[in-house]
Amino acid sequence: MSAPNDHQQSKSLSQNLIQKLPLPPLIPPLFATIHLKSYTHEDKDFFTNQASHCRPSFFFPVPPFRASKTPLQLGTTMSCSNLTMWASSKPSLSDASALSCRSFIAPLQLPSQNSLPASRSSSVTPVQCGLRELRERISSVKNTQKITEAMKLVAAAKVRRAQEAVVNGRPFSETLVEVLYNINEQLQVEDIDAPLTKVRPVKKVALVVITGDRGLCGGFNNMIIKKAERRIAELKALGLEFTIISVGKKGNSYFLRRPYIPVDKFLEGTNLPTAKEAQAIADDVFSLFVSEEVDKVELLYTKFVSLVKSDPVIHTLLPLSPKGEICDINGVCVDAVDDEFFRLTTKEGKLTVERDVIKTQTVDFTPVLQFEQDPVQILDALLPLYLNSQILRALQESLASELAARMTAMSNATDNAVELKKTLSQTYNRQRQAKITGEILEIVSGANALV
Amino acid sequence: MTLNLCVLTPNRIVWDSEVKEIILSTNSGQIGVLPNHAPIATAVDIGILRIRLNDQWLTMALMGGFARIGNNEITVLVNDAEKGSDIDPQEAQQTLETAEANLRKAEGKRQTIEANLALRRARTRVEAINVMS
Incomplete structure (x- = not known):
């Protein structure tokens, strides 16, 4: 019996193999497919038919179990290995998903194998793995599944908190809109010249890009960064200067790696966006705009549509148009579409519906108001508030989208892990069975030989 | 009423x-x-x-x-x-001092605007405590 020797031989063979192959990551790349897809696909079908794309297609290098054996043993070994092979290469697993541990076809293999041409022509190198490796792998998948499951639950809990924050902020924004609407009615006749509403010829644009602080949330961060890149390209094409205000760690690291993109400020978000953070951004934006360093400020964030859908959007933050900002709470002044500067930016057309909603809210408010100060001063006091609440809202929506995206991604990852675990344990059980059968055969034939 | x-x-x-x-x-x-x-x-x-x-x-x-x-x-x-009553006096005082220092260091229109705003905020917080006591 030369089994130990054989094993060593196969070990060294596998090491050669490992060196030749590009090494896949040690942790099963459950999330890799999700990320990859986000690069290639637009957001529309991202969350919907993801599951079909998420079958992990990867392989892992483990020592091939078989090697040349002595001729006397060949008969039994062959039957045993064939059994293994047929058991593991189920029809449901295509060539692409080569996690079934198919026999590694060594050059000295007998040419009578059926699956030989197919597996050779496929891009994935099938690798056979031993029982021990399978066991290790199953336990690692199990651990990963626990992690992803926990992350999913955490994200779900946080989504609830994020929703609460939005609800808490609602009285403020509703009253604000009400007041703005009311004042706007009375100010329509007057010529207003507040600094935040000043429309200047645009030479330089500031982009506030809101990203998340963490990864593992599907394509969330990539989508918003891609959007920013597209916008930068557009601005470059128009011959305008630009600067970035980056909010969130992921965006920060992205822009830090690209020094050719001018960044005005890096800000970091925290767990739950508060008025303080919104204030920090608003201060920055405000001073940039008022000091005439930039003539236009745009906000890029991920709009939360539902738990399974969110869109990266661009909203014009400044200049605020005193006539338009009442119309919608989301910051794009609707009635300024005729304006040339606005035509540059208002590309998201989902505003009219919301405008109607808000107008119905404000109909019943008609007290006879006296202005303590100049209307301009009052507007001056109101517009920063409005700016703040806009930014806060964007932060909140962005967080909600991030958490929702993480929930989806993690739930997919968990599903994949479950599936992977199932296939692996099936393979493991089959191999174990095959091994036992082989041993029994050996014993029986040995006994027969003795008789 | x-x-x-x-x-x-x-x-x-x-x-x-x-x-x-x-x-x-x-x-x-x-x-x-x-x-x-x-x-x-x-x-x-x-x-x-x-x-x-x-x-x-x-x-x-x-x-x-x-x-x-x-x-x-x-x-x-x-x-x-x-x-x-919710403001921490020490922290507020410290913020005020930082804000004052920042204003002195501020260069250019933009930094001055920012520093001035920060200073006024800090000063108000300190005042709110002092009125109390």
Whole structure:
């Protein structure tokens, strides 16, 4: 019996193999497919038919179990290995998903194998793995599944908190809109010249890009960064200067790696966006705009549509148009579409519906108001508030989208892990069975030989 | 007649209950509001708000915003509001000193605007504590 020797031989063979192959990551790349897809696909079908794309297609290098054996043993070994092979290469697993541990076809293999041409022509190198490796792998998948499951639950809990924050902020924004609407009615006749509403010829644009602080949330961060890149390209094409205000760690690291993109400020978000953070951004934006360093400020964030859908959007933050900002709470002044500067930016057309909603809210408010100060001063006091609440809202929506995206991604990852675990344990059980059968055969034939 | 005060910030409702009288710092100076005040709209400066509950005066630091008074309802919309009793005196004092230092260091129009705003906020917070004691 030369089994130990054989094993060593196969070990060294596998090491050669490992060196030749590009090494896949040690942790099963459950999330890799999700990320990859986000690069290639637009957001529309991202969350919907993801599951079909998420079958992990990867392989892992483990020592091939078989090697040349002595001729006397060949008969039994062959039957045993064939059994293994047929058991593991189920029809449901295509060539692409080569996690079934198919026999590694060594050059000295007998040419009578059926699956030989197919597996050779496929891009994935099938690798056979031993029982021990399978066991290790199953336990690692199990651990990963626990992690992803926990992350999913955490994200779900946080989504609830994020929703609460939005609800808490609602009285403020509703009253604000009400007041703005009311004042706007009375100010329509007057010529207003507040600094935040000043429309200047645009030479330089500031982009506030809101990203998340963490990864593992599907394509969330990539989508918003891609959007920013597209916008930068557009601005470059128009011959305008630009600067970035980056909010969130992921965006920060992205822009830090690209020094050719001018960044005005890096800000970091925290767990739950508060008025303080919104204030920090608003201060920055405000001073940039008022000091005439930039003539236009745009906000890029991920709009939360539902738990399974969110869109990266661009909203014009400044200049605020005193006539338009009442119309919608989301910051794009609707009635300024005729304006040339606005035509540059208002590309998201989902505003009219919301405008109607808000107008119905404000109909019943008609007290006879006296202005303590100049209307301009009052507007001056109101517009920063409005700016703040806009930014806060964007932060909140962005967080909600991030958490929702993480929930989806993690739930997919968990599903994949479950599936992977199932296939692996099936393979493991089959191999174990095959091994036992082989041993029994050996014993029986040995006994027969003795008789 | 009772006067109802409602102080709203983007995060939460800071105050929503009945008061006897308030003194509000507006852009054009402090105004006192008693029940049955004429309806007005006013800009609120970065400054302190004093609230009288029976015989007790409370202070609150307001970070700039807007107030609407009418029908015995006062609605104050501000970026941030802190009750004087919630502010940590040491921390506030330290922030004030940093803000002063920053203003001295500030160069250019933009930095000056930022530093000035920060200084005024810090000063208001310190004032809110001092009025209390």
